[in-house]
Amino acid sequence: MPISLPMPEEMSHDILIVGGGAAGLRAAIAAAEVDANLDIAVVSKVYPMRSHTVSAEGGAAAVLREDDSLELHGFDTVRGSDFLADQDVVETFIEKAPEELIQLEHWGCPWSRDSNGRISVRAFGGMSVKRTVYASDKTGFHMLHALFQTSLKYTQIRRYDEWFVSSLLIEDGKCVGVTALDLETGQLHSIVAKAVLLCTGGGGQIFPFTTNASIKSADGMALAYRAGAALKDMEFVQYHPTGLPGTGILITEASRGEGGHLLNKEGERFLERYIPGKMEMGPRDILSRAIMTEMNEGRAFEGEYGGYVHLDLTHLGEKTIDEKLPFVRKLVVKYVGIDPVHEPIPVRPVVHYMMGGVSTDINGNTSIPGLLAAGEVACLTLNGANRLGSNSLTECLVFGALSGREGARYALEQQPVSQNAVRSLADKEQKRIAKQFLEKESGKERVASLQEEMHLTMEKGCGVYRTGEGLQDSCTTLGKLRERFADVAIDDRGRIFNTDLRGALELEFMLEVAECIAHSALAREESRGAQSRLDFPERSDEKFLHHQLAYATPEGPRFEQQPVTITRWPPEERKY
C-alpha cells in the first residue's frame, strides 16, 4: 500500500530537534527558555527515555572541586585529544560544564553524594583529578530521565515519539524541515521548521562488536552528509577497553576509577609496560591498544568470542562494589554468569563512540543555514582524536544548551516556512521510499546479510590497528555494498510499525557513513589518538595537524582541510 501525504497546513514549528537523548532534550529546554512563545518539536525514532544516553554508566565531568581547575580540565581534554581538539571549543566547554551539572541537580538528577551532602566526584581515565560526577553507575539513565521528566513541564515542547526522520528538507540552500515516517501509522509526513537541530547520537552499529544500542545507526550524520554538509574527522572511532566478549555490554571505566585492575593471562598488570604513569587510569585509545597487543602476542585468554583479558574488582570488596558499581555487578552476574565480587571479569576492546561527526561551529551551526547539530552526532571539535570518558555526557548538556539557544535565536529571525514550499521535495521522498522498498518487485539482497558484510569489513579494515592496504580493501568493499544495496528487498511491505523498512533505511545511512570513515582513515597517513596506522606509526603535526572535512560526491567523499584552533596549549608530545 502506498504511503500518503498529510494536509499541507499540518506540522510546522519554529525549531525542530531530531533526537530525544541528552543533547536533544537539553536543547529543547534551552530553546523553550529563550522565548516562551517558541513552538518547539522533538522528533525521535524511539520514546525519548529509550535513547541511548540511557545506557551511560560512569559519569559526567566538570570542575566542581577546590582541588581542581579549569586549566587542568582543559589541558587533560586537549592532551587526551592528541592535540586535535579545537581549543576555543574546549575553553567554552570547561567553563560551562559546572553550571550544566548543577542545573541537572536542580532538575532532580539523583547524583551520588558525599556525607556532607555535596555532589560526589570519582576518578576517570585521562583526568588528572577526581572530577567525574555520577549517579552510582547509572549516570546516563538518571540524567536522561531527569531531563525527559523536566521537559514535560514545558507545554510548548511538542513531541513526535517513534517518528523516523528519513531526509532533510533543503529549500534555497536552507534547511526548512524534515520528512519523517510515523512508525505507528506508516505515513510519511513533512514537518517544516525555521531551524532544524540534529541530536541523533552516534553510529556504533556500523561495527559488529559495540556497546551501542541497535538504534545507533549514524542517521543524523548521513542526513546531513546527503544534504551537503561536511562530516569532520570521521576516522576517529573510539574503542572502549572494557566490553564483555560476545554481547559488547560495557563495563564502565568507573570500575577502574574505583580501583579495578587489568590483568593478562599470566596474572600480570600488563599496563606497567605501556603506561606506567597512569596504569588503569590511562586514556582509552592507549589502553585499547595495550590489550590488543597483549592479545596479538599471546598473553591474553582465548574464549568463544576471541581473546580477552581480566578486569579484576575482587579486591574492592562487596560493599564498595554494591555502593559504587551495583549495575556492573548486576550486568556481569546476569550476562556472564559470574560474580565480580569473587571473580575477575573477562573484557576486551569494543567500539564505543564516534569522535567525528557533522561539522559545526561552537554554537552548533553547520555550513547549511538553518541546520545545526549537537551531542555525539556533532563534531565541533571537543574530542579531537580521542575523547576522554565522561566528557561526552557533559558535552551533550553544554552544547545541547548552546545550540538550542542558537537555533531559537535564528528561528526568531526567520519567516514561517510553508508546507507548499516543500511539497515537491516531500513527494519525491515518498516516491523514493515506495520505489526503493515498499513497492519494489525485484531485489535479492537481504538487509541483515549486507549489514553483516559491512560489519566484517569495518572490523577487519577500520579496527584498533589499521593499514593502508586494509583500509583500501574496506573502501572497495563498502563501495560494492552500496551498489548492492540498490538490490535490497525487504520482507515487510505493510505500513503499520514497519521495522523492516526502518532497518533498511538505517543500513543505507550506515553504509554511507562507513564509507566516509574508511576513506577518512585512509587519507590520514599518521597515527594520532584513536587512529593507529601500522604503516604510519608516528603522529605528524607538519602534515596532519588539521581536521578533515568530508563532502559527499557521487565518487565518494571529497576532502578539505581545516586548521586546528590553538589558544592555550601548544601541541607537544603526548606523554602520561
Place this chain on the structure above:
Amino acid sequence: MSTIKITVTRYNPETSSEPFTQSYTIPYKEDMVVLDALNYIKNHVDGTLTHRWSCRMGVCGSCGMMVNGDAKLTCATFLRDYYPGEVQVDPLAHFPVIRDLVIDMSDFMDKLLEIKPWIIRSEEKPLEEGEYLQSPDELNLYKQFSMCINCMICYSACPVYGHDQSFLGPAAIALAHRYNMDSRDEGQDQRAEIIGSHEGIWECTFVGECTRVCPEHVDPAAAIQRSKVQLTKEYFLSWMWPWGN
C-alpha cells in the same frame, strides 16, 4: 546443532482482524536471550516479525513482553531457563496491540505527565549558588523509586489496571512518590490531589504483583502503600481542620 521452538503471537490490523500464533524453530545457544531469538527470526527467517528493542542490556525499557505467560524484559531473560521446553512470546498483557509484539503505551505517557514528575519549588535557587545539599540518607529515601525504566511490566502484571485502565498504575505512582520523597521538592500537595482523584488507588489490594515482577526492584507496591497512608492522613486532617493545616 541444538534448536528451540519459539511461538509468537502475531497481529497486523492491516491484514488480519484477529491475532494468530506462528512458530519458528531456530538454532539454540546457551547464552541466547529471548530477544536474540526474536532478532534471529527477524533477520534470517521472517522480516515481518515486529517487536521493540534497543539497548540489549536491560536499561532502556523497550523490550517488555510476556514470556510463557510472565511479563519479562526479553533482553534479560535467557532461553536456557526454558530449554529444551518451548518458548511462547506474547505482547504485554493489558495493553492495546499496535502490531505483533508492539503495544500501545500512550496511556502511560499521558499518566506520566499527569503526576508532574519534575522538581516543584516555590523558589528556585540561582545556579551560581551551587547545588542543593542532600545527604546520602536523604538520597536513599527516594533513590529506589527513581530506578524505574518505564518498561510497563508492572502494568501488565497489575490486576487493578487489568480491569480499570483509569488507574494511574504502579510506575506512575512510584514516580510521583519518588519526587514527593526528594528533599529538594515541594510538590507533594499538588501530586496528592492528582493521585487522590483517581479511584484506582483505593482498589489496589496490595497483591504486590508489581513489586514481584519489577526488573529494577523499584517496589511500586510500597510507593502505593505510602501514598495511601499519606492521602488518608490528609483526608482526615482536612476533615478535622477544613480550613487547612
